[in-house]
Amino acid sequence: MGAGLLAQPAAALSGASAPAARTAAPGGQDAGPAPTAQTATADSAHVGKGRQKPSRIPPLAASKDVLRQDGGKQSAKKPADVAAACDASDFTGRTGNALVRQIKASTTDCVNTLFELTGSDARGAFREAQMTSVAYAVRDGSASYPGDSSTGMPQLVLYLRAGYYVQYYNPDAVGAYGDALRTAIRSGLDAFFASPRSRDVTDANGETLAEAVTLIDSAEENARYIHVLRRLLADYDASWNASWPMLNAVNNVYTVTFRGHQVPEFVTAVRADPGLVDSLYRFASDHLALLGTGQSYLTSNAGRELGRFLQHPALRAEVRPLASGLLDASSITGATAPLWVGVAEMTDYYDRSNCSYYGTCDLQAQLARAVLPVTHACGPAIIIRAQQMTSGELSASCAGLREQDAHFHEAVMDDGPVAGDRNDTIEVVVFDSSTDYQTYAGAMYGIDTNNGGMYLEGDPAAAGNQARFIAYEAEWLRPDFRIWNLNHEYTHYLDGRFDMYGDFAANVATPTIWWIEGFAEYLSYSYRGIVYDEAMAEAGKGTYALSTLFDTTYSHDTTRVYRWGYLAVRYMLERHPADMATVLGHYRSGDWNAARDHLTRTIGTRYDADWYAWLAGCAAGDCGAVTECAAPDTRVLDRDCRRGNRSGAAGADDYLYLYLPSGVPQLKITVSGGTGDADLYYSDSGWATRTSHTSSSTGAGNSHTLTVTDPPAGYHYVTLHGAESFSGVTVATRY
Template structure:
C-alpha cells in the first residue's frame, strides 16, 4: 500500500484523513473501509494530529507531503474546508500554469485563488512535468524568498499561493518522480532561501488569522522539503509561543499543530535526530507543553496537548535520545491516568508510544497489557442483538442499544431485496459482526487507535479481516454523533452495509476487492442502502447532481488513489442509484462477477460492454434529479 520511497501522503480536507504513520492517505489501510469522511459538524478534525505509532513506517518514508487540509471544528472549520478544497473558481485551468515559465509563471500563481492552486495537487502526466520540474520549482522558491523579504503578515502579496504551489510540486513529484524529474541541490538551496526569508521576517509569527494560513502552510513546507533539522527552532518557537490568544484563530492553531508533523517525520531523517540530540531542549519543551495545556483535554483543541506527549514519546526509539526521553515520558504518565477523564487522552497518547517503541520497559512506564487495559476500561458495555450481531460500547443505555440493534437487523431485508443475492459468497465465514460504539468523536479519536490499531481522522472504520478464516470477527468502529439533537451512531447503516456487501456481494477480503477499481460500488452502494433503507433524501448528492461533474464512465474508474470525499460518496451514490434504477440487468451481471471474484470480467463489463454508452443518459438523469425528479421514491429507491 506504500506509494513509493520518500514520503507518506496526507489527503485533502474533507477526505478521510489518516493518521501520520499509518498507510498513506490516498488509500485506507488494507482490509479496512473508511466511513464518509470527517463529516461531523462539531467533531474534532485534527487532520495533522500524528496519533498512532508508525506501525508501517519505514526509513524511506521520511517526510509528509500534505494536501490542503482542515484541522479544526465547528462553523469555522466548515467554512475553511469549503474554501480550501472546494472547486476552483471559474476559469482555473492547469494549462494556464503549465504553459508559463519565469516571471509569467509567478504572475499566474499570484493572480490565482488558493482554491485554484490547490487543484494542482492532482495533476499527472505531461502537465506534472511542465508544472513541477526542478527549474519551475526553483523559480517559485526564489519568488517565495523575494516575496517573504517584504512580508506584511497577510496575503496581500499572494505569498500563500506560492507556498501552496511548492507544496503541490513536492506532492506530485513524490507520486511520479520519473515523470516530473529528480529534485537536487538547486531546489534545496532555493527552498532554504525561501524558508529562511519567511521565518526571519518580522511578521512571520504574528498571532492573527491573516498571517496564520501562510505560517501554517510554510511549516508544512518545511517537512515537504525534508528540511526538518534546519528549522527545529521554528518548531520550538511555535510550541513555546502558543497560548490562549491563538485559539480564536483557526490557522494559528493549525500552524502550531503543523509543527508536530515536522517532529513526526523527522524521526526518519538522521540529521534531524542529530539536531535533537544536540539540542534536547525540545524534549523538555514538549513535556512542558503537555503539562501546561492539560486544560485543553476534552475540548476541540485536545490534539495540541496529546500530540505533544505523543511526539515526545515517539523520540524514545532513538539510541541518542532514549535516556533523555524515558524520564520525561514517565513524568507525563505519572501525572495522568487512564481512569481520569480530565487526563486520559494524554495518558493514552504517551502510553501508546512507549508500548510500541519501548515495550520491554512497560513495567517502568506502567503500560503493560495496554491494548487490553484500554479496551476493558473504555468499552464496558456488551450487548447481543442476535446470533449475527453484537454491540460493544462505551456508554450506550438499554434504549439506545435496542434502537441500534433494530436499525441494523431491520436493514437486512432491505439489503437483500436490492442485492438479490442467494446467500453468502463462497468461502465467507464472517457469520458474526462486532459493532464498536464510542461515546463521541473525541473518544473515538482518543481510544480507537490504541485499541484497534486504526487511523481515526475519519467517520468510522469497517475492518473485515480475512473472511475465509475460521473464527474471524469482522467489526466496524464508530461513535455516537454527539452533535445531533437525537441519538445516532454516526454512519451506522453505511458501515453495516459494508459488512453485508462484503459477505453477500464481494468475494474475498477488502484487499482482494480492490484488485480493480471497485470504489464506486463499495462506497456508492453503502450510501445507496444507507439512504434508501432510512427513506430519507441524500441532499448532498442531489445538490451535486446539478453540477454534472463526472461522466458515469469516469466514475467506473474511481479508486481511493484518485478520489475525494465528494466523488467517493455523493457521486458513488448517484452512479449506483442510476444503475440500479435504470440498468438492473447490468447490476446483476456486475454482482455476478464480484461474487465470483472475477474482477477482470467485472472491469470489462464496466469499461467495454457498458463503456460510455450510458454517459449521455446519466447526464440527463442528473439534470432531472437535481430538479427533484430522481426516479424511484423521493428518497433513494
C-alpha cells in the first residue's frame, strides 16, 4: 500500500486506545505474531489521533482485527465477506438457551460482524440479560471443554467480547451492565481457566484461550485474573512457537497488564502482591534468546510491561532493579535492542529523574546517535537521516523526491505555499527495516509503529517546527532498495504545505480524508507510473457513490480510505478539474465549510451516474485519463497522453517520440482505432524502423500494446509502419 499515516505526534501517554489499535505511547506493545509473511501490498491502517482519555477503557474490537508484528494489518472481516446466513435477527430474536444454541451454531466470522451492531439491534443482542445467559453458558460448558471449538466455546467467548465492545460505544442503546453480569462473567471465566483442557498447547485450544484472555480486559476483570496472567507467562516454552493462536494468547497477557493500569483494582492488587512484576521480569530474562527471532516481541513486551509499573511510586523500589537488570542484559543496537529500547522508554517516561541509575538520560539523543548516523541533504528543502543508506541510494532517493515535487505542482496547479506555512523543509527518517522502525521510532518520535510509516506535520505556523516523515526500507524487496511509502508520505508534506491551510487538526475539521489520503495515493501511483491494481479491482465492485466518498473519515476501513479515496480523487482531477480547482481554493484559504458546501451541495449527487460509468471503464482497464498531448509538435508524446488521427500509406512510417525522466518503472505504448493496418515499433536508442527497433507489436489491424519495464531516462522512439495504408489511428503513452 502506498499509504502510511498522516498524524499529529502522539501524546506521551494517550491513555486508552482507539478500538482495535494499540495505544501508541509510551511504547505500546509490539503487535503479536504475524499469521502470514509480509507482502508488498497496499495501504496500512490509520490509527487514532491521540484521543482524550475516556472515563473507562474501550474494549478491544473484533478478534480478526489483528495488528501484525510486521507493521501491516490484517483487516477485520466485514459483513459482506461472511456467510449470508449470518443475520442480527438470529441473535436479537432469541433469549436464554435458544440464544446460546444459535451462537454455538454460528461461525466465528459471523459473530465477528456483531461488533458493528447499533441501536435496537445492539440492545436486542447485548442487553445485560442476554450477556448473562451467555456468560453462564461459558461456565456450564467449561467443565467438559474439549480443548477445541466442537462445543462452540470460541463463539460464546467472542460473543461476550462483542457485547462489551458494543455496550461501551452504545451505552444508551444497550443499557447498563451491573452486578448480575459481573457475577456471571466471573463464574464463566473462573470455570474456563480452571478447565484442564484450557492449558492444551494446540491451535484448537489457543483460538479460545486467546479470546478468553482478551475477555478479561473487556470485562475489566484485570485484577481478578492476575493468577492466570502469571500462569501463562510461566507455562510458555518453545513448544508454543509452532502455534500462532497460543502465541497470541500469551501476547494478550500484555494487553491485560497494559490496560490494567486504568483499572484501580488491578493497581491495588499488584501493589499488595507484586508477583506479576516478578513474573514479567522472569519471562524477559529467561527468554532473551527469543530476541532477534520471530517471537522477539514476547520478550520485549514483557520488558515494557515490567517498566510500565514504574508509574506507581509504591512499586518503584520493586521495579527499578529489575528494569536496570534487563537494560544491562540487552543493548541499544543489535538483536537485543527491542528489549533495551522498550525498557528504556518506560524508565524515561515514568522515572526520568533517576535516568542516571538506568543509563537512559537524554534517551532520544542517545538513540539518534546510535541508530541514525547518516545525514544527507538533498538540497535546501529535504534532509535524509538514515540508519544505513549507500551514496547511490541517497542520490536516487533525492532525485525521486525532486522529480515528484514537479509532478505534484503540475497536478494541483498551486500558487505557492498556503498562508502562514513555515514548513519549508522536511526531514525524511529512514530506518533499515520494518523491525528497526518498530524498535526505535516510537521511543524516538512518540508515534505508533503498527503501520507503514508516519508523516508528522506539527504546527506549520510555529517557528522552528520540523515536518518529518518517519519511514523504513522495505526489506522484503531486497536486493532492490525502496523506502516504503516514500512517495505517499512526501505527498502529504507537499499537500499540507501547498493545499491545506493550517495544521492537521484544522485540515480534518470537516471530512477531507477522501482528498488527503486519496490524493497521496493518486500522486504516488501516477508519479511512479504504476497501475493501482487493488483500486481497479474495487472499481469493478461499484461499492460507493462518489457523493458518499466525500464523507469519508478515518473511522472507515482502509479500503474506503485509500483505494476508494484514490478513485474519487482521480475521477475529480481528471473529469472535473474546475470543481477541484474550486475545492482546493477553499482548502488553501482554510474555508473548510465552503469546500464542504461545494462538494455536498453544488456537486452533491450530480456526478454519481457518470461516476459509476467511469468505474466500469476503470475496471475494464481504461479510466479515460489519457488526453490529447499538448506539445505543438505533433510528433511529441508525453505522460498519459495520446496523438489521434495518425495516418500513413502502405510501406510508410509515421515517427513519434517522447522523453522520459529517470526512475520510471514502466512505459506503456498502445495503438488503437482507425482503419487499415499499422504495426507498432519502439526503440530507446534512435528512430524505430522495421529493421532497427528494440521491440515491436505487429499483426492484422491497429490494436497493439508494448510495455517497457524500467526504461532508461532520455528519448524514446515510437513508429507506426503501414503494413497497409492506415488512417484515424491513435497512439497513446502512459508512464
